[in-house]
Amino acid sequence: MKILVCISKTPDTTAKIAFIEGNTKFDESGVQWIINPYDEWYALVRAIELKEKDPSTIIHLVTVGGVEAEPIIRKALALGGDEAIRIDSNSNDSFTVANEIAQVAKEGAYDLIFTGKETIDYNSACIGSMLSALLDLPFVSLADHFDVTGNTATIKREIESGEETCEATLPMIVSCQKGMAEQRIPNMRGIMAARTKPLKVLTPAASTATTSIQIFDLPPTKSGVKLIDPENMDELVRLLKEEAKVI
Amino acid sequence: MVLVYIDQADQQIKKASLEALSYGAAIAKQLGCATEALIAGTVKENLAELGNYGAQKVHQLKNEALNSLDVKAHSTIIAAAAKSLNATVVVFAHNINGKAIAPAVAVRLGAGIVTGACSLPNTQNGFEVTKTVFSGKAFATIKIETPIKVIAINQNSFGIQNHNQAASVEEINIPIPAASIKITKVEKIEGEIPLTEANLVVSGGRGLKGPENWGILLDLAKALGAATACSRPVSDSDWRPHHEHVGQTGIQIAPNLYIAIGISGAIQHLAGVNRSKTIVVINKDPEAPFFKAADYGVVGDAFEIVPKLTAAILKMKSTA
Ligand SMILES: Cc1cc2nc3c(=O)[nH]c(=O)nc-3n(C[C@H](O)[C@H](O)[C@H](O)COP(=O)(O)OP(=O)(O)OC[C@H]3O[C@@H](n4cnc5c(N)ncnc54)[C@H](O)[C@@H]3O)c2cc1C
Ligand SMILES: Nc1ncnc2c1ncn2[C@@H]1O[C@H](COP(=O)(O)O)[C@@H](O)[C@H]1O
Numbered sequence: 192m193k194i195l196v197c198i199s200k201t202p203d204t205t206a207k208i209a210f211i212e213g214n215t216k217f218d219e220s221g222v223q224w225i226i227n228p229y230d231e232w233y234a235l236v237r238a239i240e241l242k243e244k245d246p247s248t249i250i251h252l253v254t255v256g257g258v259e260a261e262p263i264i265r266k267a268l269a270l271g272g273d274e275a276i277r278i279d280s281n282s283n284d285s286f287t288v289a290n291e292i293a294q295v296a297k298e299g300a301y302d303l304i305f306t307g308k309e310t311i312d313y314n315s316a317c318i319g320s321m322l323s324a325l326l327d328l329p330f331v332s333l334a335d336h337f338d339v340t341g342n343t344a345t346i347k348r349e350i351e352s353g354e355e356t357c358e359a360t361l362p363m364i365v366s367c368q369k370g371m372a373e374q375r376i377p378n379m380r381g382i383m384a385a386r387t388k389p390l391k392v393l394t395p396a397a398s399t400a401t402t403s404i405q406i407f408d409l410p411p412t413k414s415g416v417k418l419i420d421p422e423n424m425d426e427l428v429r430l431l432k433e434e435a436k437v438i
Numbered sequence: 439m440v441l442v443y444i445d446q447a448d449q450q451i452k453k454a455s456l457e458a459l460s461y462g463a464a465i466a467k468q469l470g471c472a473t474e475a476l477i478a479g480t481v482k483e484n485l486a487e488l489g490n491y492g493a494q495k496v497h498q499l500k501n502e503a504l505n506s507l508d509v510k511a512h513s514t515i516i517a518a519a520a521k522s523l524n525a526t527v528v529v530f531a532h533n534i535n536g537k538a539i540a541p542a543v544a545v546r547l548g549a550g551i552v553t554g555a556c557s558l559p560n561t562q563n564g565f566e567v568t569k570t571v572f573s574g575k576a577f578a579t580i581k582i583e584t585p586i587k588v589i590a591i592n593q594n595s596f597g598i599q600n601h602n603q604a605a606s607v608e609e610i611n612i613p614i615p616a617a618s619i620k621i622t623k624v625e626k627i628e629g630e631i632p633l634t635e636a637n638l639v640v641s642g643g644r645g646l647k648g649p650e651n652w653g654i655l656l657d658l659a660k661a662l663g664a665a666t667a668c669s670r671p672v673s674d675s676d677w678r679p680h681h682e683h684v685g686q687t688g689i690q691i692a693p694n695l696y697i698a699i700g701i702s703g704a705i706q707h708l709a710g711v712n713r714s715k716t717i718v719v720i721n722k723d724p725e726a727p728f729f730k731a732a733d734y735g736v737v738g739d740a741f742e743i744v745p746k747l748t749a750a751i752l753k754m755k756s757t758a
Contacts, residue, residue: 204686204706208575228687286545309537311686311709313571313578315553317541323509324545329618330509332538335680345622349681350507351447351534351632356623363618369687370680401550401584405566408577410712416719416729421738424750427718430734432754435716437695438638438662 192245192339192361194238195301196272197292197319198254199227200263201312210407217312217407219259226263229307229367231270236372237337238305239271249273253295255288257281261390268385269377275388280395283313283404289321290398296326302361303344308333308368319366329363335370440466441525443516443543444477444488444496445535448626449505451483453598453635454531456491460599461591462529463492464558471526475605476519478512479504489605491598497523497610503617507535510618513542518612520547525586532590533634540590549586556595559587573686573709593634594692595713633682636665639693641684641711643669645700645721645740649677654744655699661751667691667711669701685710700740703728720744 202208203223211218226235235252242248252275254264264275278291296304309316323330335354336347344363347356347370377385419427431438442462444455459475466473475493477485478501485496499515516539520528528543530536532554544551552567556577560566564581567589571578633639640659642652659666666682673683684691686706692713699720701707708731711717719732722739729735736743 202572204709208572210576232687284550285541286550289541289545311573314569314573314690315541316537317544317551317553320509320513320538320541321545324513324542327510330538330542331619332509333534349534350624351445351452353624353626355506355621355625357619357621359619369683399583401544401548402552402580402582405579405581407571408568408579410575410577413731413733416732416735418735418737421736421743421746424736424743424746425753427734427736427747428750428754431695431716431718435695435733437716438751 192241192247192302193249193251193299194241194303194305195251195253195296195299196230196235196238197304197306198230198235198252198264198267199307199310200224200254200256200260201227201310204228204311208409214407215404224259224263226267227307227310229309231267232374233367233369233371234305234307235267235270235272236375237367240372241339242271251276251299251301253278253292255280255282255291264390265385266377268388268390269381270375271381273388275390276393277390278393278395282400284400284402285315285317285321286401287398289318289325291395292318293322293325294396295393296322303339304364306364306366308366319364323364326364329359331357331359331363332366333368334365335368337365337367337371439472439474439523439525440469440527440529441520441523442473442475442493442529443536443539444475445531445533446477446479446481446505447535449479449481451481452531452533454533454536454593456598457593457596458529458531458591459488459491459493461558461596462527463601464599465527465529468558468561469527474523476516478515485607486604489603490600492601493605494603496605496607498607499612499614500609501614503614506621507538508617508619509538509542511615512539513546514615515612516543517546519610520586522612528586528588530588530590532592536590540588544588547586547588548584549588550582550584551588551590552580552582553590555589555591559589570713573690574712575709592692594694627681631665633665633667633684633689633691636691636693638662638664638695639667639691639714640664640697640699641667641669641701642672642678642699643701644671651741652678654741654748658697658744658748658751661748661755669707698728699744701728702726703731
């Protein structure tokens, strides 16, 4: 089985969110980049577990990003995975990113493509679904269990009214969330091995962006907390009812 | 024409879709065009009532096979319907089904998409939509550059608006592609308010010390008619089910009221709840970072305060 895992970089979850150039650009100075948690903890680790069960499995990692994405993809290789592909583009347009990944996916004839549920910076939750349309493949979103026997995958996913188990025939695309696997820490051997694993850099295919970011804004800051006497919960209830009007 | 996809679960229309419909109707008003709705599958509700939320016409693809989510099938037929009806804007709720389907529909229509939209588009100079980014810590205004636009609107960001009209209902015939997945088992969460649809949420953290102490929180939730949530360490320790985990790596919610009990307010937790309209924090540590994000705070021991709050709510409800 050949698996492609989509890896994106995001600012560390504690990064200060600020903007520059007239609020048109995210301020990357001093930002520590991490692998998007859904991609790392769930998509990648589940792919590694599948390879541990069936060592003939091949895992490729793909990222669409500039050179600053290399430490991230190396870290992903240190966790596991056989080789990585970086498409040298900094596009923020989901369609452009999905299109780049779709080219790689077509070339590689993968049986399975894993993405994370969403990136924690732009929160688009688009790439998996877009890939499914570009490649005309089945797509299961928000999966928290994935197993495969032969050509048939069994997946558990979150649905609007609960949880559902479904089956699909490979090839297919799955977006991964909590429950899929447990977070791992790369070990020394993995880190050493990652240094010599192949990392291919591709130039992006020409495609026209469908969207562009115009400007960023920060939400208004809260006017300050109103402290309530712990002995006077009637007052809190009154405020929730009459002032905030939420109950 | 603005086409709004009406999403269902269990043959019931989701509240988030009624909000999406109100939102779509407001866009149509701005553009001076009609609002139509599209529903796949069969539902219990009377579809003419979708007029109350702004639809002039409802198109139904009446086929039971479409009652459960199959992204390949749904995105194919929605795109085909949007094309044959000449929709210029297609609106989805940014909920589980909408997130899964809308981006595929956008690709099939060659349309640009904005997901997680939180306000009406600005159509003065092109078509710009504002969305939440960085898990609610900021907003980005995105220009959609294509002739057809797809928008998925954040839950609880626009509100449901009432229109006093009835919609005409028509069946639409589009060939339905073969199923791409086979559903073998469905486990419904019974009796609980789904977290993402809840207006009121009561949430607990490690400050409650152990699962055996959740009774006070559940009593408060029951008194309010609220859904329950928790911080990540709580679900990681299996004190509470995983679907209650809110935050950067859990579920993102935007209820009218979020009551945080014994939660410190780490930035990753706030990322999942900072879009709540009103936040109440109960914490014994006056320095807990959550107070900075709160509207109302109570400093003290949750084990004493929460039962008092529950009693005060029950008292208010019995005299109201
Ligand atoms: C990449 C990453 C992603 C993460 N994602 C998430 C996420 O999605 N969601 C999430 O929640 N966390 C997430 N975390 C974890 C987060 O950083 C915090 O560790 C976590 O939110 C803390 O949970 P807590 O507030 O329940 O516990 P604690 O931080 O231990 O806080 C307990 C609080 O309870 C108070 N307390 C104690 N006793 C009482 C009492 N008797 N009465 C009242 N108050 C009391 C204490 O003063 C304290 O403020 C993430 C972390 C990382 C690194
Ligand atoms: N630039 C990128 N390169 C590779 N994969 C990506 C990229 N952006 C997003 N993805 C993948 O798509 C998932 C959903 O991202 P998004 O649609 O941007 O929220 C992520 O969790 C990644 O698995």
